[in-house]
Amino acid sequence: MAGDHGGQKESWHTLDAAAVMEKLATSPQGLTADERRRRLAEYGKNEIKEEKKVSPLVVFLRQFRSILIGILIAAALVSVFLGEIVDTIAIMLIVILNAAVGFANEWQAEKAIDALKKMLGLSATVLVNGSQVEVDSKDIVPGDVLVLEMGKKVPADAYVIHSATLQADESALTGESVPVEKAVCSLEEETPLSGKRNMVFMGTTIVNGRGRAVVTATGMNTEFGEIAGLTESIKDEETPLSRRLNVLGRQISIISVLVAVLIVVAGLLQNRELQEMFMTAVSLAVAVIPEGLPAVVTLTLAIGIRHMYNKKCLIRHLSASETLGTVSIICTDKTGTLTKNEMTLKEIYTPGHFTDVGGAGYEPEGDFTRDGQVIDPTADEGIRAFLRAGLFCNHAVLEEMDEEWKILGMPTEGALVVAAHKAWIPEYTLDIQNIKKEFSFDSSRKRMTTILDAGGNNHAYSKGAPEVISGLSSFYLKDGEILPMDDAARNEFLEVYESMAKKGLRVLAVAEKELGNELPETAEEGEKDLVFLGFAGIIDPPREEVKEALRTCDSAGIGVIMITGDSALTAKAVADSVGLESDGVLGAADIDELSDEELADRLWKTRILARVTAEHKLRIVGILSEAGAVVAMTGDGINDAPALKKADVGIAMGIKGTDVAKEASDIILVDDNFDSIVEGIHEGRREYDNIQKFTRYLLSSNIGEIIAIAGGLLMNLPLVLLPIQILWINLVTDGVAALAIGAEPAESDIMKHRPREIDRPVLDRKAMLMITVIGAWIGLLTLFVFIRSYEADIDEARTMAFTGIIIFELINVLNFRSFRWNLTNIGILSNPFIVAALVASVIIQVAVIYIPWFQVFLSTVPMPAMDWIILAALGLPLLFAGELYKYIVRKKGEKIKPGRERGYLSSS
Known part of the structure; x- marks a missing residue:
């Protein structure tokens, strides 16, 4: 048996489930108790190694x-x-x-590795001889079968063997702002970390669905552990x-x-x-x-x-306050730094009409405007039907906690819930309790449908990929009238979808169907001949103060480079929205192809870097430093920690930042506000x-x-x-x-x-x-x-x-x-x-x-x-x-x- 845990890097994502099981000598029912004890003795605890502590005497x-x-x-x-x-x-x-x-001022021990350990969580559910057992996450071993559910942290790297709408928030590890849908499949060798849909990773969080996965790596051999090693190896x-x-x-x-x-x-x-x-x-x-x-x-x-x-700005090291004043380049993450990390519905397209939705984040306040004029969304039948469908075909919940509105569930679904609350109709709360059936989202279907009883009259509400929903729709609702869907209308809608996507919006299509007394047995029955209602244009909104902060940076001679794990299209759209000028976008493949000298030259004009890994960030910080820049690196995720420590000034987000990022940094932004850096x-x-x-x-x-x-x-x-x-x-x-x-x-x-x-x-x-x-x-x-x-x-x-x-x-x-x-x-x-x-x-x-x-x-x-x-x-x-x-x-x-x-x- 070989694998990451044994010191040899395996390309687990290229294998199918059976091959993974065979290599790890395990089964879908998990390991036996005796085998688990043996492997724990062989591979050691599932924990991150501690750095050698610095004594108070040494600091003095x-x-x-x-x-x-x-x-x-x-x-x-x-x-x-x-x-x-x-x-x-x-x-x-x-x-x-x-x-x-x-x-x-300086007596603060380096606790980056301790922070990594804290994020593992206290317990995990595994299968032992087919039975679910709660175990300490430190006792997870390669070959264990994890039981994954919404809200739980993933305790180790694992290969997905079962997925029921399983989705993971990997933004802290990869920089991706959108949860990743997990599926049972095999992938190409060159698939980047953010694209490994058949893997879940230590330290990430399950935000939707449920599933099972077999552990492939633990402790320092995980992706998490590799980043910890990078952080540990960087000298002050x-x-x-x-x-x-x-x-x-x-x-x-x-x-x-x-x-x-x-x-x-x-x-x-x-x-x-x-x-x-x-x-x-x-x-x-x-x-x-x-x-x-x-x-x-x-x-x-x-x-x-x-x-x-x-x-x-909370300063962790005395000299960092002065060093911040010498900064000539800020390498900033996108998600949570330039943006709020709160998915927001900004634009609704209903056949024949575009409607802008005001407000930001999860606060249920904002106007609906069309052609610059505020409209009543409840008086427009198309918008009312659209919002109702988006609200009912949903798992997310909007709650006010400690005087702050928060979403429980997927951020993308949360955007639809918040939009419905902005145009609140009281009877929605009655209808949403009457869900009779659900056909869940998965990677092959690319859609989700719920069946509700609305006063004895069943309705199907669907949302999903635009090309899928439009393909299943035989009708569309325009100005209160249901019209038949023909090729011309379908092509027109797909052109609208493409135009919205080019603006950096994440686009979802929404549809409905009146079923009467029928309750479909299969998804095919429930999703046949849908009525297309429109598109939701969702974005992670930029912080309002970023534009002015960037202008100040420009006048102060400070260059700003956006470094993100998101797609080039999304990164470019956010950059445009905040006024960050750049000659194109550099992707991970582009960065890999360029020599250090070529990359240094490109960074002079190209200030948007997409699909970037932790190793890329380290390399970029090193190149900029060699070019004579004083580099500040902002970040909030696990993947940012090595670059934060390498940079002249590491700046972590105080609210959304992980403990790892905070402990690897020199400065913590108390309010996560980019303007506070300036x-x-x-x-x-x-x-x-x-x-x-x-x-x-x-x-x-x-x-x-x-x-x-x-x-x-x-x-x-x-x-x-x-x-x-x-x-x-x-x-x-x-x-x-x-x-x-x-x-x-x-x-x-x-x-x-x-x-x-x-x-x-x-x-x-x-x-x-x-x-x-x-x-x-x-x-x-x-x-x-x-x-x-x-x-x-x-x-x-x-x-x-x-x-x-x-x-x-x-x-x-x-x-x-x-x-x-x-x-x-x-x-x-x-x-x-x-x-x-x-x-x-x-x-x-x-x-x-x-x-x-x-x-x-x-x-x-x-x-x-x-x-x-x-x-x-x-x-x-x-x-x-x-x-x-x-x-x-x-x-x-x-x-x-x-x-x-x-x-x-x-x-x-």
């Missing part, structure tokens, strides 16, 4: 991987060596604070922000070492003492390192997580802009400290600033101000430029020039105030320099609120945190100068009031220069490049 230690954190720890060790215990404690406090915040990758900050950290570490060495060499050439020069080198190293940067970045991202949650990107861009702003602010401040210290050394002066004073500036004053910059509101045109290039550094040449000029200005001013007071008293001079550099840097904070917009444009009070930070910093500095304990701790002395005024006057020109620079930049017409430019998917 991950917070120390940053190069900047490494530099801080090294600085703390040097401080211990020099006996500077206060410096050591201050540095380590900031390191621990950073690690604690990061740990609190470094985010763009982490990469940029690590590059910056390496640059700073090199600069700090070079500056320290050069200063020591220069000092020794001046015949200064080695210990003094070592202390000076440490001071400069401390000045170079932006000690507050890691903590400010972490806290800013943590605050951003709260903001994003208010915008319905809001999240807006917030992510704001976060990164602010990270850039306070990074440049911190570094400009540090350059000022370096110039002040180095300048004093070159002028043969004592240390202008002590290491503890520098540390205080970097951690307390600059840290508070930088955090306030992190809360800066988004600039008005933030979604009107293309995403940043993936390899663009945090600091480019222009930024380096800017922070160097500003830093030099601050450093020279500080040196000036030190020299001015040095002859009187060294402590007074250091206090003046210490307070002066803080005042200058606080004034400089206002320059970094925006790189292009003046304070009058953005509003002086638009960021209250900046105001609070400035006031708090001044109050703290006053305390440092005048409270004795602080004076001892930071080596300060009291300052006259006039000195404060002098320092403020010296710093104000720095603000005026910054405002003038921004004004000149805008006058020159410096503009952000438009989003339409190719940049988010460049193959060159």
Whole structure:
């Protein structure tokens, strides 16, 4: 006996039932109890293997991987060596604070495999020696015969050996929005997963009918298990922000070492003492390192997580909030993401008339309009008969649960029920209880018929494939008159059907027949000489907000690619309805035929991908990443999990998403709203802009400290600033101000430029020039105030320099609120945190100068009031220069490049 469960992939769908039974050494009555026990011991439990758990200690230690954190720890060790215990404690406090915040936000173990296990369900019904027995789904073995009924989850992959209108919802596995009808048959070898009508798969749900199936694969050998394996094999990758900050950290570490060495060499050439020069080198190293940067970045991202949650984006990993702002391509599923995953009757064709049906989803509200005019559907005999037939030939039920309307049964049938409720006729509830007989739907009949007793007069109501129902109809109802069906009328109706199908509608035909007192024994009798009533055009409606969201993506330079398991025709229709432009549609076969280079080139123009598998999604995400894109993948199904984990940002649907998708993602959309992704990107861009702003602010401040210290050394002066004073500036004053910059509101045109290039550094040449000029200005001013007071008293001079550099840097904070917009444009009070930070910093500095304990701790002395005024006057020109620079930049017409430019998917 061989099969999937034994490690060899079998093409079970190509075999007939007898061959499957023979290969699995089983029978329609199932296995014996002893054989089941033997196979369970041989093949193991029907469960998904667990990933190795990540311990809290590992998660905590991950917070120390940053190069900047490494530099801080090294600085703390040097401080211990020099006996500077206060410096050591201050540095380590900031390191621990950073690690604690990061740990609190990232301590969520990877539970994708646990979520897969949960979806298996607790029990299943199998045949044991012909008797139905309830067993734990974990104990299912190859060869078991499953008893399948509506509402039950399928516990393993299995071959269908009996089907009575059996249908399965496989949207979570394949992306197909329409339930798949199951049949006993054999199929071609190349049949895709979504077309395997003779198979049922683990984790899917039976939504109609009943049947039996023999288990062919369990556990990790199922289609479900293969996806779990793909998800498990994908490693977490470094985010763009982490990469940029690590590059910056390496640059700073090199600069700090070079500056320290050069200063020591220069000092020794001046015949200064080695210990003094070592202390000076440490001071400069401390000045170079932006000690507050890691903590400010972490806290800013943590605050951003709260903001994003208010915008319905639940962030699972700290860095994902910033990464979302760098996204240049969104690979989005269709079903449940661009659409509502709620089948809705949108158009009714009754002979001679098209009628539009308003409303969306399962809410029983909406107008019936014809030629733009609202009509009363109960006053139109053709529509009334059509809706009655659709309601009675139906298994679905519409119920209101927890103030929300839901369908129990097949979504397609639910669309007909909802439409009937929109044009409600009270006596329908009486008639629908009187079903006398039913001829069920199956793959060969392609139709369903119910026989009802309507006050002693039996009626047959039928629905099914348009070509089948029209072929069985000898009459049709037009404007209240029953007319004979001729070839011309039948061809006309089929042309209408084709035109509706081309619009992406799923089309069902509806018919009826008056039987009188007769009760037909066979379907042929009941379905002979039907009266054709019309066509139902059903669609999974797009979300109303998607159009505007896509327009925003376009202006922001973000490409959107629809990836779906549905047909090309349906995918194209949905894309057209939401305004997603694409040069044709790529199907699974097309994708398989193209090389990675060819596919990357096609994806630039072709943005609709149909009949796509989990493997395709993984490949596409990889190709886009190789092309330089930052990829966000949205999804809600089991089949989306590997690509969600592979993408730079995995975005799962919170309402309709499976646990698997949620646990594999970085971000969960609380409201399943595509527009929330755009809001999240807006917030992510704001976060990164602010990270850039306070990074440049911190570094400009540090350059000022370096110039002040180095300048004093070159002028043969004592240390202008002590290491503890520098540390205080970097951690307390600059840290508070930088955090306030992190809360800066988004600039008005933030979604009107293309995403940043993936390899663009945090600091480019222009930024380096800017922070160097500003830093030099601050450093020279500080040196000036030190020299001015040095002859009187060294402590007074250091206090003046210490307070002066803080005042200058606080004034400089206002320059970094925006790189292009003046304070009058953005509003002086638009960021209250900046105001609070400035006031708090001044109050703290006053305390440092005048409270004795602080004076001892930071080596300060009291300052006259006039000195404060002098320092403020010296710093104000720095603000005026910054405002003038921004004004000149805008006058020159410096503009952000438009989003339409190719940049988010460049193959060159």
